[in-house]
Amino acid sequence: MFEHVMVALIGNALLGLVVGVWLVLREPAGPADAVPRVLPERPEGLAYWDPLPYARASVRLDETGAWSERHWLNVPGPVYCTETLTGGSGPGVAPESVLPDEAGADFVFRQPHTPAEVEALLEAGALEPMDGYCWNGDEHWTPELVREWWAGRGRVREWIAGQNGEADEYAAYLEDGLEDDLRGYLFWLIEDREPSAGEELPVLGDGDSPRPRGAGGGCRVPDGVSGP
Secondary structure (H helix, E strand, O other): OHHHHHHHHHHHHHHHHHHHHHHHHHOOOOOOOOOOOOOOOOOOOOOOOOOHHHHHHHOOOOOOOOHHHOOOOOOOOOOEEOOOOOOOOHHHHOOOOEEEOOOOOEEEOOOOOOHHHHHHHHHHHHOOOOOOEEOOHHHOOOHHHHHHHHHOHHHHHHHHHOOOOOOHHHHHHHHOOHHHHHHHHHHHHHHOOOOOOOOOOOOOOOOOOOOOOOOOOOOOOOOOOOOO
């Protein structure tokens, strides 16, 4: 009798163990876009860092947007603003990337350089009721359009001059930093990869200076576009 009881207890215990293992194995691991606990920082020395993988790992990123309605003050890059709520929270949430125009509409004056800045832009977009933050700029910008934007930056300078100091961040970036960032972005658009430290970057034109050449040589220039 005792042996039968022990066999029954052991059998029930094994059955419970099997069922428990089965329940664990059938439990879904979570959505494919679940946020990792730790996401990689931007590697040092990159002339351009693609923020989209980080953004995609953080949220279910909507990569659609009304490109034809983009704000003219946006700098070239993957993130841009179209029509946004006047007086929205974007500049306060993402001050390293977003400024308001004279009517209070948001625009991206600096593309995100770090994961923290990507997070700030994602938050600004989530708080924007008109869905005016778009992440599909790479689908539309071309080397020719980037060079055209740079050649016409005098219009941006004129706008900044009329803002009574309210766009000093943009002015400083336009004079120091934006040129190098756009050269890195040109490399990204042409080569479809991030440039390694020391690689030669494409020129923008209008008096820009040559960049250092690394052991890997320069990058190709699109047909019909003058090289350095």
